[in-house]
Amino acid sequence: MKRFGMIGTAVLCLFVGSAALAYAQPDQGQGHQDKEKGKPDKAKDKKQQSKPEKQQQDQQAQKQQNLNKQQEHRAQQVRDQNAQRKLEQQQRVQQVHDRNAARKIEQQAKVQQVHDRNALRKRLSEQERRQRIEQWQPRVTQYRHNLDQQLRLAQQQNALLQQQKRMAQYRYQQQYYERLRQQQIRLQNERNYNYNNDPYYYTPSSYRYNRDGTFYETNQYGADLLRRAVNNGYQEGFRSGQADRQDRWQSNYQGSYAYQDANYGYNGRYVQQDEYNYYFREGFRRGYEDGFNSRNQFGSVSNGKYSLLGNVLAQILNLQSLR
Secondary structure, eight states: OHHHHHHHHHHHHHHHHHHHHHHHHHHHHHHHHHHHHHSOOHHHHHHHHHHHHHHHHHHHHHHHHHHHHHHHHHHHHHHHHHHHHHHHHHHHHHHHHHHHHHHHHHHHHHHHHHHHHHHHTSOOOHHHHHHHHHHHHHHHHHHHHHHHHHHHHHHHHHHHHHHTTOHHHHHHHHHHHHHHHHHHHHHHTTTTOOGGGOGGGGSOOOEEEEETTEEEEEOHHHHHHHHHHHHHHHHHHHHHHHHHHHTTOOOOGGGSHHHHHOOTTOOSOSSOHHHHHHHHHHHHHHHHHHHHTTOOSSEEEETTEEEEOHHHHHHHHOOEEOO
């Protein structure tokens, strides 16, 4: 009886324990769910955190890009400053060279002036003077006739420029035509020119120059006219080149009527017409290049006056003093 009671008690305890275990299992599941609910969502937080980090990275990248641009800008400024300094240095060197060349030419001119004054004290004989006058008088008459023809050709050229609508070149050529016409009027007023009072005709030759392999001689008056021929050519060439550039016309100095004429500034005396034309065109070609390209490589402009650089002029003429 006592043994049976113990068995019953054990069975009762087993039943109670099973019930308690069954009741406890749902509570544990609920607790686990609650625990999972209380746990932070790492993926969501990571996504929320990645957005400001990306913005920060973009800002840093933008700052770096701006910094790179600033550095490149400063580097370009340095390069520009270096280039400017180099250009200024080259200009200073060229200015020194030009001044030295100008001083050399001035010294040569002073020496030549002394030589010319000495030459003036010497005069040609009366017979030589008369021979020179007789030689030049028909040349002056022939030049007046040639100038009339050149003026007619200029008018024909003006009509062609109007057809081509090259108005800047047309205006320039009208001005050249007017200067040539005034020159014609002055020559007509000199029909009774007094050759006896012109020192050219009794002054001996003091210069020699070479053109196309042939040597020529002249005195200081002829040399001065050759210098004016080159400078007159440079002036007219510069204006013609400017006009073609304004008209957006192709570079063509030989197509300019002033180059073809090459008579502006000539008086029919001291040097032959073909010589004056030759040196006028030498100056014109260089002036046209400067005017067309808007530069001063061969000459300069001062107070509206155009003139070749001294060393260029000396190179073209290559006058040699007869000592």
